[in-house]
Amino acid sequence: MNKKSLIKVAGSVWIMVGVFLVLRGWQLLQRAMDEQGSASSAVFIALAIGVVVGAAKGKFVLSKSANRNKTRIDGLDESTLKIHQVYSKSLYILIGGMMLLGFLLRTYNAYLGGFIVVGAIYCGIGTALIVSSWTYLKPDPAANEA
Numbered sequence: 001m002n003k004k005s006l007i008k009v010a011g012s013v014w015i016m017v018g019v020f021l022v023l024r025g026w027q028l029l030q031r032a033m034d035e036q037g038s039a040s041s042a043v044f045i046a047l048a049i050g051v052v053v054g055a056a057k058g059k060f061v062l063s064k065s066a067n068r069n070k071t072r073i074d075g076l077d078e079s080t081l082k083i084h085q086v087y088s089k090s091l092y093i094l095i096g097g098m099m100l101l102g103f104l105l106r107t108y109n110a111y112l113g114g115f116i117v118v119g120a121i122y123c124g125i126g127t128a129l130i131v132s133s134w135t136y137l138k139p140d141p142a143a144n145e146a
Helices: 003-036 040-074 089-107 115-132 141-145
Strands: none
Touching: 003 040, 003 115, 040 115, 089 115
């Protein structure tokens, strides 16, 4: 395992989780229509808001976290790299917290406005992860100069 591979794994995981969350969000939005009687126009608006806010969050917030993680990986000793170093310990704790929050959102969706709100949140977070994954996967300009 080398640093480039670790960085590509980090970006690939963000893309896969992002796609999963967008698909899960879409399922929740469909449930909002089927089970909770949400209008299709309301679902479309919720989806659009989730994607736009998520894209902005990915570009302006999560990309900074991805950049910090990429810098952290670049600073690791190449001879001792392990796959679990793809993210920092604090980021693993944050991921666990986000998973718990997702469970709580789905479980208590009725208190938050129903599946339409939770689905939009899922789509937004998924979009943010997909957009910010570019930070990991874009070509490194310093490598092109060498």
